Amino acid sequence: MDFINEIAALIKIDGADDRDVRTTVTVAADSAFGDYSLPCFRFAKTLKKPPAEIAAALQREISSDLPEFIERVDAAGGYLNFTLDKSFFARSVMNGIFEKGADYGASDDGAGRTVCIDFSSINIAKPFHIGHLGTTVIGAALCRIFKKLGYNVVGINHLGDFGTQFGKLITAYKLWGDRDDIERRGLRALADIYVRFHKEEEENPALVAVAREWFLKIERGDSEALELFGFFKDVTMKEVEKTYVRLGVSFDSYAGESFYSDKMQPVIDELRQKKLLTVSDGASIVDLSEYGMPPCLILRNDGASLYATRDLATIFYRKKAYGFDKCLYVVAYQQNLHFKQVFKVVELMGYPFYKDLIHVAYGMVSLEDGAMSTRKGNMVYLSDVLDKAKEKALKIIAEKSPDLKDAEDAAEAVGTGAVIFGALINNRIKDNVFSYDKILNFDGETGPYLQYTCARCNSVLEKAGVRISYDKIRGIEASFSDGTESFNSRHIAGGEAYELVKLLGKYPEILRSAMKNYEPSLVTRYLVDTAQSFNRFYIADKILDGDVSVKAARVVLTAAVMSVIKNGFEIIGVKPVERM
């Protein structure tokens, strides 16, 4: 139940409408005050009374007829503080978690609505590096969040599989390529000849003309060119798929740039017909000066299409094919202007759904010694990062849990978990300087910390003789209580236990907020808060101790924590670990 709304409904203030009251009710700054508060200062003017007096008067009114979910109401200075009935509240939260299990926090808010999410969008024949980590895990998390809230989600990997770069690659391959080497070393071998091309090009500019020729051959459907391009694409997809599997990421569509190469002409025609296209320096542009933006380039002076042209074709195709209610682009903020321009052009073309196009921008990754560059071969491969993280996890396991079975699996989960967590803990707009020291830190606010907490829960539950899975969680409370009591305030008397219950109750709201703000870090951060709270509880209140009913309640609470953490793990793509 929504306690803020329930509480707001109790409060009647002359001259203030219900909405004012509802938006003023807040979560209490400190549990010592209560659970929720109404600061009365803003009503002082209309009521012509000091805030403290208003609070006191409201306190008298409301106290006379308290609903069962409120234990007490206090006036403190200008604040009116509400303390919930802990038993009622805890039961309400626990029941929600046990009844819904894996569906806790789910809703049908998005029923009948479709959202397209364009993310990861790697380039064929180029390294899958740490720069791609952000878009990949943020996009995947957003897909899961929207799905959980009832939306139909289409995850799209908009492949970079079009452009002169492929002409360059074929040229390089014809000159120095070795098919066996490429089959063996994959993207690294392709990167090598690509780098070499750029080096040799400086001394031999004629190579560029050769590259252009090869790209034209691809476009014209020349069989050799297509065969080679297909080969590069196969090599790429085979290799990146392994990394996607490790990250737990999948897509509904891989339609990339080349897919739209024959879908641009109608857009160009429509722009012309709507008199939006003007010619400037030989190029065709949409003038956006009226909106304080540089022009959007549609056709080069040689008539070739551009990035924006393809993005427009993509938008109209997706609208037609999926009928999206929202289309998200999880793309780095370097392209802020590009998307602003393209969306503006859609608006100028007269399509109201321009409002549903959203650029979910995220910060850039750089190396400690500067920016990454494919051409210079200066980059960190994502698969290397995952490998090193696993290796480190394996080392720690050997130290701390030498008897662990399935150490390999645990290390893979923990290492990958650390990497994913690192990309999802901060607000997505923040820049990131990559360092192995940082990403391989497993102490404090990290993925392994969350997994460790999960393993701790699991261990307690095993000792308690409870095997937890979502479908079985429902019976636990019954089997552990002595039959005469259900979850009540005595069981959560310790401050830590109650704080934990409050946090668990917040999860559904966190998911909604993460969706609204396109911000998976809210979920990650919430999991950290919950894990911290559980670990404090674990130390403060010995779980498998005390009388039968207190013990039962604590075990139930532990099961609830594990359930919610696993639930959150599914969202952010971190794998739970039973032992580590």
Added chain:
RNA sequence: GGGUCUGUAGCUCAGUCGGAUAGAGCAACGGCCUUCUAAGCCGUUUGUCGGGGGUUCAAAUCCCUCCAGGCUCGCCA
């Protein structure tokens, strides 16, 4: 120069549609394993919330302005 984002503890960051003493983690130092996983917990220490104005009963949060940094500004994507 225009646009835009960022600026909070030594470092990395939460908190920002205004609310009660500004919070975590890392790093440092000191405690806690006679048994629910010490990848943990507790304690100590550190703040001109970039500067200055303004609005308000109340500002890290809203407005103005300045400063610093990132990104971006026609034929790459």
